[in-house]
Amino acid sequence: MKAxxxxxxxxxxxxxxxxxxxxxxxxxxxxxITPFFALxxxxxxxxxxxxxxxxxxxxxxxxxxxxxxxxxxxYGQHMNPCIDCHxxxxxxxxxxxxxxxxxxxxxxxxxxQRPMSQNRSALKAVDSLSGQAGLxxxxxxxxxxxxxxxxxQGWIDRSQLLDISGRSRKRQMELAEETGINEYPSPAGGxxxxxxxxxxxxxxxxxxKPDAGTxxxxxxxxGRHFIINDALLIIGRNQKENRLIMEGARPxxxxxxxxxxPGPTALLKGGEGNYDLEYAAxxxxxxxxxxxxxxxxxxxxxxDGEILQIIPVIPFKPEEIPATL
Numbered sequence: 001m002k003a004x005x006x007x008x009x010x011x012x013x014x015x016x017x018x019x020x021x022x023x024x025x026x027x028x029x030x031x032x033i034t035p036f037f038a039l040x041x042x043x044x045x046x047x048x049x050x051x052x053x054x055x056x057x058x059x060x061x062x063x064x065x066x067x068x069x070x071x072x073x074x075y076g077q078h079m080n081p082c083i084d085c086h087x088x089x090x091x092x093x094x095x096x097x098x099x100x101x102x103x104x105x106x107x108x109x110x111x112x113q114r115p116m117s118q119n120r121s122a123l124k125a126v127d128s129l130s131g132q133a134g135l136x137x138x139x140x141x142x143x144x145x146x147x148x149x150x151x152x153q154g155w156i157d158r159s160q161l162l163d164i165s166g167r168s169r170k171r172q173m174e175l176a177e178e179t180g181i182n183e184y185p186s187p188a189g190g191x192x193x194x195x196x197x198x199x200x201x202x203x204x205x206x207x208x209k210p211d212a213g214t215x216x217x218x219x220x221x222x223g224r225h226f227i228i229n230d231a232l233l234i235i236g237r238n239q240k241e242n243r244l245i246m247e248g249a250r251p252x253x254x255x256x257x258x259x260x261x262p263g264p265t266a267l268l269k270g271g272e273g274n275y276d277l278e279y280a281a282x283x284x285x286x287x288x289x290x291x292x293x294x295x296x297x298x299x300x301x302x303x304d305g306e307i308l309q310i311i312p313v314i315p316f317k318p319e320e321i322p323a324t325l
Contacts, residue, residue, distance in 0.1 A: 001024075001025045001026070001103055001155055002025065002026045002027070002028065002100065002101060002102035002103060003020055003025050003026070003027050003028075003102055003103065003104050003105065003106050003137075003150075004027075004028055004029075004030055004093050004094075004096055004097045004100075004102045004104075004105050004106070005017050005020075005027050005028070005029045005030070005052070005105075005106045005107070005108075006029075006030060006031075006089055006090065006093055006105070006106070006107045006108070007029030007030060007031050007043065007046075007047060007052075007054065008031065008043065008108065008190070009031075009040060009042045009043035009044075009045070009046040009047070009184075009185065010108065010184060010185060010187070011108075011169065011172050011173070011176060011181070011184040011185075011187070012108030012109070012110055012113075012140060012172060013029075013046075013107070013108035014046050014049075014050060014108070014176075014181050014184060015108065015139070015140060015172055015175055015176065015179070015181065016106050016107060016108040016138070016139045016140055017029065017050050017052060017106070018050065018179045018181065019139040019140070019160065019161065019162070020106055020137070020139060020156065021050070021052075022160065023156050023157055023160060025155075025156065027050075027052050027106070028052060028053045028054075028055060028096075028100060028102065029047050029050075029052050029053065029054045029055065030054075030055045030056075030057065030092075030093050030096050031043050031054060031055070031056045031057075032056075032057055032058075032059045032089050032092060033056060033057065033058045033059065033060070034058070034059060034060045034063045035060055035192075035214050035217035035218045036063075036191050036192040036193045036217070037190055037191045037192070039056055040185070040190075042183070042184075042185055045183065046183065046184065049181070049183065055096060057092070057096075059088075059089075059092060060214045060217075061213070061214065062088075063085075063088065064213060064214070064217075066088060067081055067084045067085055067088045068081065068193075069206075071083070071084035071085075072084055072129060073125060073129070076116055076117065076194065077116075077194070077196075078193060078194055078195065078196055078198075078199035079193045079198075079199035079202050079203065080191060080193040080194045080199075081193070082114075082116065082117035082122075083117060083122055083125050083126055083129065084129065085191075086107075086109075086117070086126045086130075087125075087126045087129035087130035088130070090105060090107075090126065090130035090132050090136060091130045091131060091132070093105050094130070094131070094132050094135070103150065103155060104135045104136075104137055104148070104149065104150045104155065105132060105135055105136045105137065106136070106137045106138070106139060107136065107137075107138055108138075108139075108140060109123065109138045109140070109141070110138075110140050110141050110164050110165065110166075110172075111123070111138075111141040111144050111145070111164075111165040111166075112165045112166045112167070113165075113166065113167055114167075120145075123138070123145075134148055134149040135148065135149055135150070136148065137150055137151070137156065137161075139161045139162060140161075140162050140164045140172070141162065141163065141164055141165060142158065142161035142162065142163075143158070143161055143162060143163035144163050144165055162175075169187065192220075192221055198220060198221060200325060201220045201225055201232075201325055202217065202220055204227070204232065204325060205217075205220060205232060205269070205270065208230050208231070208232065208270035209269070209270040215248055215250055216250075216269070218248060219234060219244070219245065219248040219267070219269075222234065222236065222237075222241045222244050222245060222248075223235050223236045223237055223241050223245060223264075223266075224237060224287075224324050225324055225325040226280075226283060226322055226323075226324060226325060227322075227325055228268070228275065228276055228279055228280050228283075229275065229276050230270065231268050231269065231270050231275055231280075232268070232269045232270050232325070233266060233267070233268055233280050233283060233284075234266060234267045234269065235264045235265075235266040235283070235284060235287055236264040236265045236266065237264070241264075241265075242264060242265040243265075245265050245266070245267050246265050248267070249267055249303035250303055251302075251303055251304070252269075252303075253267055253268060253269050253302075253303050254267070254268040254275065254277075254300055254301070254302065254308070255267055255268075255300070255301050255302070255303065256268065256280060256281055256284045256298055256299070256300050257284075257298070257299050258284065258285055258288045258290055258296050258297065258298055258299075259297065259299050259310075260290065260296065260297060261288045261289040261290035261293075261296060262288065262289045263284070263285075263287060263288020263289055263290065264284060264287050264288060266280070266283075266284040268280055277300060277309075277311065278311065278313055281298035281300070281311055281313045282313045282314060282315060282316045282320075283316055283321060283322070284298060285298060285313055285314075285315035285316070286315045286316040286317075286318070286320075286321055288315075290315065291315045292315070293315065294314065295312050295313065295314055296312070296313060296315060297310050297311070297312055297313075298310070298311055298312075298313055
């Protein structure tokens with residue numbers, strides 16, 4: 001007997017796997033990747049510690065069209081379509097389940113742990129929307145829910161499942177100690193769509209660039225963001241972000257640097273070419289080492305490296321910098 005686990009590498013997902021393994025069932029973990037939640041190093045480490053195979057899959061393109069832009073159950077506090085997201089991942093997990101000949105799905109969800117997305121109604125909605133009702137076992141809270149097919153068919157022993165509910169992790173931590181699970185991350189959202197600042201930027205880029213895709217979404221988590229004539233100016237804050245911004249530029253984008261002084265790499269995106277280049281260049285100049293110079297030269301070039309122009313600008317004073325997005 002085999003089962004597929006939605007595996008985040010967190011404590012709850014590790015415990016769910018351990019409880020099912022204890023019943024002699026082979027578990028394979030699946031971890032789905034989008035621009036909003038990436039594969040963390042601890043996921044592979046947790047899978048190795050539990051001795052389970054881990055399948056990772058990038059579902060970014062489908063996620064944009066089928067979940068992000070038109071969630072059936074809407075969004076949470078920000079741009080997080082949690083119910084639709086969980087259902088979509090379970091639907092994809094079912095495909096993996098069929099591919100490897102597994103019989104059911106498990107998750108580390110705990111009833112009531114997240115008031116909006118893990119209440120009884122939300123979990124039923126996930127089951128229905130995913131099309132996998134009856135095949136989804138939630139070992140940590142199973143005794144508080146209706147028996148699933150694996151339980152009624154005797155594939156697993158319901159009496160060995162648990163009745164955990166609520167936001168406290170005391171029982172999970174005690175169980176981790178009992179089962180020898182020593183490494184697990186601190187609880188965190190982990191999804192950029194639950195972040196207020198990121199969600200604000202995402203709403204904006206979808207307004208000025210409705211066809212925005214994976215590359216656009218990734219770049220929203222980097223740098224300082226400014227709105228200039230419906231365009232988005234993104235300024236790197238360190239060498240790593242400068243490199244990522246340079247690598248993330250696409251046809252139609254413009255890059256700005258101050259070649260004579262150390263400083264940021266900046267990117268102009270959207271706005272259908274309606275750029276105020278001097279205004280943007282003055283902002284960029286303010287964040288470099290030439291910010292106190294009476295004038296600096298700013299190079300403006302395309303994503304392919306073609307230089308459009310090099311213009312002299314006066315760096316903005318601190319009080320002249322517009323508010324960030």
